[in-house]
Amino acid sequence: MGVQAPPELLGIHVNMPGVFPPDIDKAAQSGAPAPSGLSADEKTAYERLKFVYAKGIAYGYQMGLRPQTLYGIADSPVGLAAYFLDHDARSYDLIARVFAGKSEGLTRDDILDNITIAWLTNTALSGARLYWEYFGKGFFNAKGVSIPVAVSVFPDELYPAPRSWPEQAYPKLIHYNKVDKGGHFAAWEQPQLFSEEVRVGLRSLRHK
Secondary structure, eight states, X not given: OTTTOOTTOOOEEESSOOOXXXXXXXXXXXXXXXXXXXXXXXXXXXXXXXXXXXIIOHHHHHHHHOGGGGXXXXXXXXXXXXXXXXXXXXXXXXXHHHHTTOOSSOOHHHHHHHHHHHHHHTOHHHHHHHHHHHTTSOSSBOOOOOSOEEEEEOTBSSSOOOTHHHHHHOTTEEEEEEOSSOBTTHHHHOHHHHHHHHHHHHGGGTTO
């Protein structure tokens, strides 16, 4: 939507912004060492992205290239649950702590409800087609968004976007904030914090 920029769209809020410069994104895909000249925050984001490309994006390629071959997860609730819960190590740890009795973020019912909704509505495969339609456009690179953008950075996101890259990627950056908790599924894990960020981030556009 941000790239298409219809006239009715005043701005967007994102918590996993596509901000990586093309050369940085390409280097991370190849598994190369961090390029020279990166700041400490940029290097952290680079190393996290390199790990995602190496260990955490296989499902995206699978859904992008052959989404219909995943019919097994539409035929077995156990298969669906296993697929939903097979995250990268960081996200998996956040989910696993719920089943270990900790109360931060998601609850056991939150996780089971998410699986159940996909199962009862039979939307596991139709949801995967997002990757089919998007494949080849890049997952994390900057894409030329010219409308106002608000960015919230959650510490356990796939990568913590440093301020410098959103400033380059979004010429109309209207909000950038690092929050103290939350991960890849921020709206699900920390709904109160997420909603506050959306309200604050887009407040300057409310009366336009």
